Amino acid sequence: MIKVENLYKDFGPTIKVLKDCNFTFEDGKTYAIVGSSGGGKSTLIRCLNCLEQPTSGSVYLDDIKVNEPKTDLNKIREKMGMVFQNFNLFSHMNVKKNIMYALVKVKKMNKEEAEKKALALLEQVGMSHRVDSYPHKLSGGEKQRVAIARALAMDPEVLLCDEPTSALDPEMTTEVLKVLKNLSHTGLTMIVVTHEMNFAREVADYILYMDGGEIIECSTPQEFFAEAKTQRARQFVSNML
């Protein structure tokens, strides 16, 4: 469970991005965060694992305060996988090593075990045929599937995805969304910033609508697309459809 309380994030004295966000992400659920660009979606999701340090307020993972100097942030981050818009694979490591690296380094797994785990995960995301390739040889969709496998390797409780398909063409988008859809049934908590309304509708348990740095509303997909609670969300939906 991730709890966000009175969360504010400023970039310098004049750029105030997140304004008093409050929300609880329940275990095992899939959340789609939607909203126009510049609304603070990335900033919110990046505050959850402290890639951005919140200006004030709190983020809790299972009652441990994440943005607290005393907390071992690396331990927290192990439990929160992250998938980025630009994949961010390690370009000097091949596909298999990309996945093994943190297993060996962070989880202190031995090489053989790590390799076995990497290969199993690559199979799961349909990437068994490219285990020895370097990232620059892969298509965008392939890179993103490897990046997902890399995040899953740590056995996270939560998977944070920031626009995982925005850099992909439609065909690759489909293959990546399929992987994410399958994951949503595994008990993993997923928080996905996305512009793919069909994905939000079909896969998410809840849709969070953000605008102007605030969480405007949280609804089930049915509610959200048929009769969102707020005028702003209804306006957003009608613009999207």
Added chain:
Amino acid sequence: MINMENIIEWWAFIVAGLEITIKLSLVSACLGVVLGLVSAFLSKKKFIGVFIRGYIDLFRGTPVYFQLYFCHYAVPILFGIQSLNPAVTAVLVFGLNSGAYLSEIMRAGLEGIDKGQEEAAKALGVSQKDITKDILIPQAIRNVLPALVNEFITLTKETSVVSAIGLNDMMKRYTFVVADTYSPLEPLLIIGVAYYVLNKILSFGGKQLERKLSYD
């Protein structure tokens, strides 16, 4: 004109001076890479950055020949100490000198790595120390490999001034030979060919290394 006998008699003696050139260049290059990396990381820090930038500025602002003399003759007087062993002086001077040049290069190499990889590693729970060691440094070095090879080749040529503080490299051996034969032509030809061949071999090796380290 060219006295073949002189060449046959002296070439092995002169070329043996390459040993010191190669050893000195290797050790200095390693020191230079380490110093270059450290300064690339630290030159933007508030306090220590001032010293690092001062060091880079001084070593880039004076010729290496001067630096060698200064270390060998002036530093002992300044600090009231004995002169260091000339080989140690040479390693220090050439290491510091190439470190000053490599820091710029290394900084460019580090800046060529997109921020996202560091974030991805952080998000996996990797410590900053491991990120630096396993993600940043290997890629930075790979990014600037051609410049590194170039710096190494420059070093092998620049070290030809160490004869001035008594190290027994090819240029020093030249003076011995001329004192014996009164003929500068043959030893100079030998030295020219030796340096040229060495540098061809090094640039070929550099290309091979680049190929080997490319991500294919």
